[in-house]
Structures are given as C-alpha cells and as structure tokens.
Amino acid sequence: MTDTIATLGERGLIARLRARVASPPASVLIGIGDDAAVMTSERNQLSVLTTDSLVEDVHFRRAWTSPRAIGHKALAVNLSDLAAMGARPAAALLSLTMPAAFRLAEFDALVDGFATLAEASGTALVGGNMTRSPGPLVIDVTAIGHVRPRRVLARSGGRAGDELYVTGNIGAAAAGLAWLGSGVDRRTLDVTATECVARYEQPDARFFAGVQIGRNRAASACVDLSDGLADAAGQMGEASGTGVLLEADALPVHPGAIDVAKREGREILPFALSGGEDYELLFAVPPRRRRAFLAIAARCRGLKFSRIGQLVAEPGAWLVDASGRREPLGAGFSHF
Amino acid sequence: MTDTIATLGERGLIARLRARVASPPASVLIGIGDDAAVMTSERNQLSVLTTDSLVEDVHFRRAWTSPRAIGHKALAVNLSDLAAMGARPAAALLSLTMPAAFRLAEFDALVDGFATLAEASGTALVGGNMTRSPGPLVIDVTAIGHVRPRRVLARSGGRAGDELYVTGNIGAAAAGLAWLGSGVDRRTLDVTATECVARYEQPDARFFAGVQIGRNRAASACVDLSDGLADAAGQMGEASGTGVLLEADALPVHPGAIDVAKREGREILPFALSGGEDYELLFAVPPRRRRAFLAIAARCRGLKFSRIGQLVAEPGAWLVDASGRREPLGAGFSHF
Numbered sequence: 001m002t003d004t005i006a007t008l009g010e011r012g013l014i015a016r017l018r019a020r021v022a023s024p025p026a027s028v029l030i031g032i033g034d035d036a037a038v039m040t041s042e043r044n045q046l047s048v049l050t051t052d053s054l055v056e057d058v059h060f061r062r063a064w065t066s067p068r069a070i071g072h073k074a075l076a077v078n079l080s081d082l083a084a085m086g087a088r089p090a091a092a093l094l095s096l097t098m099p100a101a102f103r104l105a106e107f108d109a110l111v112d113g114f115a116t117l118a119e120a121s122g123t124a125l126v127g128g129n130m131t132r133s134p135g136p137l138v139i140d141v142t143a144i145g146h147v148r149p150r151r152v153l154a155r156s157g158g159r160a161g162d163e164l165y166v167t168g169n170i171g172a173a174a175a176g177l178a179w180l181g182s183g184v185d186r187r188t189l190d191v192t193a194t195e196c197v198a199r200y201e202q203p204d205a206r207f208f209a210g211v212q213i214g215r216n217r218a219a220s221a222c223v224d225l226s227d228g229l230a231d232a233a234g235q236m237g238e239a240s241g242t243g244v245l246l247e248a249d250a251l252p253v254h255p256g257a258i259d260v261a262k263r264e265g266r267e268i269l270p271f272a273l274s275g276g277e278d279y280e281l282l283f284a285v286p287p288r289r290r291r292a293f294l295a296i297a298a299r300c301r302g303l304k305f306s307r308i309g310q311l312v313a314e315p316g317a318w319l320v321d322a323s324g325r326r327e328p329l330g331a332g333f334s335h336f
Numbered sequence: 337m338t339d340t341i342a343t344l345g346e347r348g349l350i351a352r353l354r355a356r357v358a359s360p361p362a363s364v365l366i367g368i369g370d371d372a373a374v375m376t377s378e379r380n381q382l383s384v385l386t387t388d389s390l391v392e393d394v395h396f397r398r399a400w401t402s403p404r405a406i407g408h409k410a411l412a413v414n415l416s417d418l419a420a421m422g423a424r425p426a427a428a429l430l431s432l433t434m435p436a437a438f439r440l441a442e443f444d445a446l447v448d449g450f451a452t453l454a455e456a457s458g459t460a461l462v463g464g465n466m467t468r469s470p471g472p473l474v475i476d477v478t479a480i481g482h483v484r485p486r487r488v489l490a491r492s493g494g495r496a497g498d499e500l501y502v503t504g505n506i507g508a509a510a511a512g513l514a515w516l517g518s519g520v521d522r523r524t525l526d527v528t529a530t531e532c533v534a535r536y537e538q539p540d541a542r543f544f545a546g547v548q549i550g551r552n553r554a555a556s557a558c559v560d561l562s563d564g565l566a567d568a569a570g571q572m573g574e575a576s577g578t579g580v581l582l583e584a585d586a587l588p589v590h591p592g593a594i595d596v597a598k599r600e601g602r603e604i605l606p607f608a609l610s611g612g613e614d615y616e617l618l619f620a621v622p623p624r625r626r627r628a629f630l631a632i633a634a635r636c637r638g639l640k641f642s643r644i645g646q647l648v649a650e651p652g653a654w655l656v657d658a659s660g661r662r663e664p665l666g667a668g669f670s671h672f
Contacts, residue, residue, distance in 0.1 A: 029382065029488070030421075030490055033575075034421065034490055034491050034575070035420035035421055035491065035558075035559060035560055036386035036417045036418055036420070036423065036479075036481070037384065037386065038384050038385075038421065038483070038488055039385065040382060040383075041377035041378070042377070045377060046374050046375060046376060047375045047377050047383065048372045049372055049374075049375065049427065049429060049463055049478075049480065050371065050373065051463060053433060053465050055433055055467050055468075055469045055471075056471075057470050058469060059467070081371040082371075082372055084371035084372070085366075085371055085372045087372065093387040093478055095387050095388075095431075095476050095478075097389060097391055097433075097476075126385060127385055127386060127387060129387050129389050131394060131395070132391075132394060133391045133472060134394070134471070135472040136469060136470060138433050138469070138471075138474050138476075140387075140474075142385075142387060142429055144480075147374070152366070154366055154370055154374075155370050155371065156370070222371075223371060239369075239370070
C-alpha cells in the first residue's frame with residue numbers, strides 16, 4: 001500500500017486512528033472527537049503533566065527506525081517522566097505533524113506502536129491533533145498521570161546521606177545509537193548489540209517501578225535518565241541542595257556499551273555516564289528506608305536495582321574509584 | 337540582537353522562558369523544571385484536555401505574522417477548545433520545535449505573546465519541551481481546564497428545536513488571511529481590513545463566554561468555529577443526531593469578509609461560512625433556557641450573540657433564505 005496520509009485528510013486519519021486504539025476506560029467521559037476530552041479526576045490525587053516530542057532527524061531517523069518503534073518511544077519517554085514523579089499514567093494526547101508523503105501504512109504502524117504501549121501501561125489516548133507539514137515528522141505527546149499528595153517523587157527531595165539506586169543498565173541506548181549510526185547492517189549485529197538497538201528504539205518506561213516506589217514512600221527523590229546518568233545525578237543533587245558521589249565500580253554499565261566504547265577507542269565510563277536516552281530511574285533512598293526500598297524493588301520482577309553511590313553534603317558531582325580517587329562527573333547528553 | 341536559540345541550548349532557553357512567565361498559582365505544586373508538573377485537582381471538577389499545534393507555512397508564515405502573535409494564537413486556539421466544553425482554563429504545556437536559526441528575540445516575543453494571554457485567561461504555564469529541528473517552527477500546546485460534571489458543553493447535547501447562537505462575527509479571520517496573502521502592504525489597509533488581520537493573527541478565545549454559559553447550564557451543546565461556521569454547525573448536528581438550519585439573513589458576517597468576497601468576486605455567504613479560524617462559539621439553546629442564556633450573554637460585555645438558526649429533526653445541514661429556499665451548507669475549511 002503506497003497511499004499517503006494526504007489522501008485521507010485530518011478527519012479520515014482520526015477515524016483511522018480511533019479504529020486502532022482500545023476503547024477508553026469509564027474515567028474518560030468524552031474521548032477523541034469533541035473539542036476536548038473530559039475525564040473524571042480521582043479523589044485525593046494530584047494531576048501530573050508532562051510533554052515531550054520526537055523530531056525526525058533530531059531524535060530518530062526514519063531510515064533506521066520503524067514507525068512502530070517511533071510510536072512506542074514517543075509515549076515511552078513521557079511515561080518515563082511520569083514514573084520519575086511516582087505517578088500512575090492515566091491519559092495521553094498525541095499530536096502528529098506529518099510530511100504529506102507519510103504513508104498510511106507508516107501512520108498505522110506508528111499508531112499501533114503507541115497504542116500497544118498505551119494499553120500495556122493503562123494510558124488512555126483521549127485526544128490529539130494531526131497536521132501536515134512541509135518539514136520533518138514531529139510527534140508530540142502529552143501524558144497525564146495521578147499520584148497521591150504525599151507520594152510525589154520530586155527531584156528535590158534528596159538529603160545528604162541518602163543512597164542512590166538506579167534501575168537496569170546504563171549506556172545501552174547510546175550503544176544502540178552508535179550501532180545504528182555505524183552503517184553496519186543491523187541484521188548482522190550480535191545479540192548484545194541488538195539489545196542495545198532495541199533499548200534505543202523502544203525504551204522501557206519504568207512506570208511500574210516508579211509507581212511502586214512512590215506509593216510506598218521508599219525514596220526521597222527520583223529523576224529519569226533521559227540525558228544520561230551523569231546529568232540525572234547532577235540534576236538531583238542540584239535540586240536537592242546536595243552533592244553527588246557515584247562509585248565507578250558500582251555502575252551497571254551495559255555490556256553492549258563496553259563493546260562500543262572499546263570499538264570506538266573511548267573510555268567506557270564517560271561513554272556510559274553521558275549516554276542519553278536510557279530512560280532508567282535514579283532514586284535517592286534515605287538509609288532508614290533502605291529495607292522498604294529493597295523489598296519493593298524485589299517486587300518489580302525482572303528489573304535490577306543497583307546501589308551506585310550517595311548524596312553528600314559537599315556540593316558538586318563526583319565519580320569515585322575503588323582507591324578513593326575522585327573526578328568530576330562529566331556533563332550529560334544534550335537532545336537539543 | 338541576532339543571537340539564535342542554538343547559542344543557549346534547551347536549559348538556557350527554559351531558564352529564559354521561566355523568567356518571562358508569571359509565577360504559577362498555589363494549585364501548581366511543581367511547575368517547570370522537574371520531570372513533570374504536579375497540580376492539585378479541584379474537588380468535584382472534571383479535567384478537560386486538549387491539544388492543538390501551529391506549523392509554520394501551514395498555519396502561519398513568519399514573513400507575515402509576528403512571533404508575538406504566533407505565541408498568542410498557539411494558546412488561543414486551545415483555550416477556544418476548552419471554552420467550547422464550558423471549561424475554565426487551568427494550565428498549559430508548551431512544546432516548541434524550532435529551526436536552529438530562530439532568533440532569541442523571536443523566541444522572547446513568542447513566549448511573551450503566549451504568557452500575556454496565559455495571564456489574562458488564568459492559565460498557568462506548567463511545563464513544556466524545546467527542541468531544535470531541521471524543519472519549520474512547530475508550536476504544540478496542550479491545555480487543561482476544569483468543569484463541574486453537569487456543566488460540560490459537549491457537542492452532542494443538542495436536540496431538535498434548540499436555537500443556535502453564535503458569538504461575534506464570522507468570516508473575519510478568512511478575510512484577514514486573504515489580505516495577508518494578497519501582497520498588499522498591511523500598513524495601507526483600512527481599519528476594517530486591519531481588524532480582520534488581527535482576528536486571524538490573534539484570535540480572541542471566548543473563554544469567559546464558554547465558562548459562563550456552561551456554568552449556568554444555559555446551553556445544551558457547544559462547539560468552536562475553528563474550521564468555520566458551516567463545519568461547526570454540521571458537526572454539532574451530526575453529534576447531536578439532528579439536522580441544522582441556518583438563516584442566511586441572520587448570519588453576523590464581518591464587514592471585512594464582505595469587502596474581501598466582493599474584491600475577489602466570490603459569493604459572500606459561502607466565503608464567510610467556510611472561512612476557518614474564527615474561534616467563535618456556536619451554542620445550541622433549548623427554548624426554555626433562552627431567557628437564561630440571553631441574560632448570561634448580556635454579562636459577557638462587548639461580545640455579541642446572534643441567533644442564527646436552529647437544530648431540526650430532519651437530518652442534514654441547510655442554509656435557508658428569507659423566501660424559505662434551502663440549499664445545503666457547504667463543507668468547512670480544512671487546516672490539514
């Protein structure tokens with residue numbers, strides 16, 4: 001099928017989209033199709049709002065990444081922001097700015113990638129907007145979640161002495177991006193490299209972990225790793241008014257990041273620490289909450305939590321090695 | 337100043353934006369700067385969500401329209417959607433996709449246009465996203481409002497026999513766009529044409545009227561005129577399961593639309609009815625609520641309400657003239 005979106009127009013595309021997404025839950029009183037969506041608010045819950053966009057040739061290349069993966073990622077990066085606040089996802093709005101030559105089959109696949117993650121995460125697609133553009137594909141997503149008042153995980157809640165934990169691995173997405181940019185045929189990549197590409201293209205948003213930790217008030221602060229661990233740790237320290245000390249030996253660097261750093265003759269840790277788009281979560285955990293935190297972490301099946309350092313009174317962000325030698329944490333990855 | 341946004345990067349731009357917008361109200365617990373914004377929900381209020389975008393060279397041309405007007409309009413079109421649901425605006429998120437050569441002075445002016453309308457309408461800017469792009473300027477806004485459960489103005493609430501009222505005038509924005517496209521130096525335009533250009537570039541969102549009518553349950557249905565009156569009326573009829581009859585003699589066509597239609601040798605009514613971007617509101621009013629409706633309308637000082645027709649049992653959308661002759665209402669303006 002080589003039909004393009006231009007053959008359908010906005011209303012045709014909206015109808016096509018509606019046919020591909022799950023029916024909204026009862027909390028959505030008015031969904032797609034009116035001037036705006038209407039939802040019930042939940043008693044004693046705060047609303048959490050975030051927006052993030054993916055721009056073709058800035059955040060992805062259509063030659064490398066399937067429309068399905070793009071649709072998935074556009075929602076995942078927003079769910080990651082909700083998770084970092086301890087918020088449970090509730091709804092999303094999808095704004096698509098599309099070149100006229102965008103094919104209907106690509107449109108369908110993009111919507112399917114979005115819709116599959118929406119369903120898995122309990123996110124109702126309640127509205128959006130579609131427009132043609134003389135420029136690149138732009139996917140703008142706004143996500144709305146809920147959290148109880150005393151369970152918000154702000155990045156500013158950390159205190160000196162809190163331990164730092166990170167989910168999953170770091171550097172995998174940066175390694176995946178490096179492989180995509182290397183010109184190597186992706187079908188020839190080994191299993192580790194393929195996993196890295198998948199982490200770059202279709203990141204998991206740690207929405208279950210974020211909500212669980214928030215709900216149990218097991219952490220004092222949280223931030224997601226959109227621009228890399230060095231950046232995330234620095235932001236948490238700055239917002240909390242503390243310093244940050246990361247232990248080099250404790251960092252859960254993905255094996256694929258080690259492979260790529262070696263291949264490119266780069267130092268492993270700076271590569272993994274500054275690599276963006278991991279979309280893992282960094283938590284600060286007060287020592288008296290450690291046991292509760294680890295108990296909840298154990299309930300997030302299949303997800304690893306690594307203790308990687310602590311917040312300290314002295315300002316600054318540092319990497320410390322086994323011999324106790326410190327060096328400043330580098331700057332993060334910039335999407336801009 | 338010829339500095340571009342590329343000299344600042346995303347964080348520099350966010351800091352610059354924060355300095356230009358009003359401090360958020362107490363209902364915003366966490367605003368710009370964390371992973372997501374956190375707001376209190378209001379007791380017994382529903383959340384209303386909408387998103388709309390403006391794309392350079394599709395919805396505006398930078399050669400014609402100032403960045404300040406673009407910032408204003410990007411919010412106004414969303415407030416219009418909230419108004420059409422009877423919802424009071426509460427918060428907005430602003431996502432900017434900008435060419436690297438976008439100048440800081442233009443960025444500032446765009447933010448100022450947005451912020452001025454945000455303040456006037458009680459809308460807190462709580463978050464957003466900024467990214468560079470190889471393509472056109474894209475401004476994506478999501479607006480969140482509140483409305484009490486029984487005061488939602490859905491487009492589907494109309495019944496046969498309800499009278500139709502429209503705010504303001506129609507066709508002004510289409511006339512303004514025609515003037516901008518005509519190549520005529522805008523400084524030489526007369527006062528009527530200048531008003532039309534202003535209506536196109538910086539539409540008023542009828543947020544006060546929408547909220548007042550909704551709050552008093554004086555209307556059964558409402559829709560905004562983003563794609564013209566013919567389209568809006570057709571949509572309301574379709575959603576309500578009724579037909580629509582508009583009276584040709586009652587339509588409040590803006591004098592500037594008459595001028596442009598004559599100048600271009602076009603028929604006046606089709607031009608005014610299909611002209612998009614008026615961002616007026618169309619209400620359906622049950623006969624027993626007419627007195628209440630008019631009393632509230634009188635409170636919206638400076639805003640005209642015109643009775644222009646009615647919803648009817650017979651399906652279809654029609655324009656009827658003084659002699660009783662009917663013709664089908666044409667299709668609307670397509671943004672797509």
